[in-house]
Amino acid sequence: MDQGDDGDGQTANADYSIRVAAGIGAFTPEEWNSLSGTTRGDAENGYNPLVSFAFLSALEDSGCAVRRTGWQGHHLRLETAQGKLLGAVPCYLKSHSQGEYVFDHGWSDAFERAGGRYYPKLQCAVPFTPVTGPRLLVTKGEDAGAVKAGLAAGLKAVTQKLGVSSAHVTFAQESDVEVLEAAGFLHRTDQQFHFFNEGFSTYDDFLATLASRKRKAMKKERREALANGISIDWLTGKDLTEKAWNDFFAFYMDTGSRKWGRPYLTRQFFSLIGERMADDILLVMARRDGRYIAGAINFIGSDALYGRNWGCIEDHPFLHFEVCYHQAIDFAIERKLKVVEAGAQGEHKLARGYRPVTMHSAHYIAHPGLRNAVADYLKRERHEVERMSEYLEEHTPFRKDLEG
Secondary structure: OOOEEOOOOOEEOOOEEEEEEOOHHHOOHHHHHOEOOOOOOOOOOOOOHHHOHHHHHHHHHOOOOOHHHOEEEOEEEEEEOOOOEEEEEOEEEEOOOOOOOOOOHHHHHHHHHOOOOOOOEEEEOOOOOOOOEOOOEEEOOOOHHHHHHHHHHHHHHHHHHHOOOEEEEOOEOHHHHHHHHHOOOEEEEEEEEEEEOOOOOOHHHHHOOEOHHHHHHHHHHHHHHOOOOOEEEEEOHHHOOHHHHHHHHHHHHHHHHHHHOOOOOOHHHHHHHHHHOHHHEEEEEEEEOOEEEEEEEEEEOOOEEEEEEEEEOOOOOOHHHHHHHHHHHHHHHHHOOOEEEEEEOOHHHHHHOOEEEEEEEEEEEOOHHHHHHHHHHHHHHHHHHHHHHHHHHOOOOEOHHHOO
16 A cells, blocks of 8 residues: 555545545544444444544534644545545644643754754644544454555655654554554653453452552542532433533633643533533532532543543542542443543552553654654653553552462
8 A cells, every 4th residue: 555646635546545634524424433443332443432523523613623723633534546435543733732741842842943843743643632542543344454554654645745744643552553663653652540440340349459558548538538528420411411511611721720721622612522422421520518619521432431631619638539530430340341541640540549551652753863863762761661660560559469
C-alpha cells in the first residue's frame, strides 16, 4: 500500500486513497459506527465511548474542538478507489499544545529557537481526553493489519503534503503503536494509574487484597469523606437532567478555572452528550444539605470506566478521593468492568488501589535534526518511565503474599 500524491488534495494509489475531512460530520454516523471500537455491542473489539461518533461530534458541535480553539478537524479517511471506507483516524490540525496531556512544549521551544516552525502540527487524539483508545480505526471485516499500515502511511503523507512539522498519536493502544513504529514514528511512554478488577464480587473482596494497615486507612478515609452529612448519587441515563448538568458544570468551571485558567468544555457540550450518549455516562455526585456540592464525570465502555473531569464548590477532607476514585471502583465492581482509568498523573492514586500503567504514544517528526534530537530524548525518557514504574509497583498497598 505505497502512497503517492494525486495532486487534488488527496494521497492515493490505484488501490486506495487518503482523504482529509474537516469535521466529523464528513462521516455519516453509519460510516463511523462501522469502525472497530466505536459502537456498543462490538464483542470482538470492545466499545470505547470516547471514540464514538456521539462524543466526537459533540466536541465539534459545541464549539470545543474547532478551528477557533486551535483544534481544526483533519480526520483521515482511508477509502478504496470506489469510495468505500476502509479506516479512519480522529485527527486535528493544532496551533498549540494545550489539552493534550502528552507534553511537547520543550520540543516546540527548541525547534523554534533554532529557526523552525513547530505549529501547526497534526494531533491524532480525542481532544482534552487523556485515556487509552484505538487511534487507527478499521472498518469491521477489513484486513486490520493492511488498513492500519495504510493509515500510518497516510498520516505521514498528509504531514508532508501539508508541510507541518509533525504528527502525534497520543494515548494509543500498543497494537497501534507497533504499526506506527514500523512506519517510522518514534515511540514515547508515560505513566498513569489504573484500577484492575480481579473478579471482585464486592468492595470488601477488593479490600481483602490490601495490606492490613492500608485497608484500615482506606476505610477511615471513606468514612471521613462522608462525615459532614454527605451522600453520594450515581446519575446515568434518564437521571442526567439539565438540572444535573447545570450543577456539574458549576463544579467543572469553578475547579477548572483555578486549575487551568480556562476550562476546555462548554456548557452545550454536556447537554449534547446527555442527549446522545446518556447510557454511556456516569455522574458521581456528592450531596449535602439538599444540594449537590461536588461531582465527577465518567464514561462507561464495554470493559472499562473512564474517569474524566471533577469539580466542587465546597472543600471537604478526602471528598475528591471518594468521588473520583473509590466510587469508580464501587461502580466497576458492580458493573463487572475490568478496568478504571482515572485520568492523567496522580501518584496519590497508588495508595487507593490503583496500579502504575505504561501509556504509549507515537510521533512522526518531519525535520531530520529535530527527529534525531527527539529520538535521543525519548530513549532516555522510556528508560526513566520503566524505572519509575518498577519502583512504584514495589510500593503498592497490596498484600505481598498475593503478589507474583
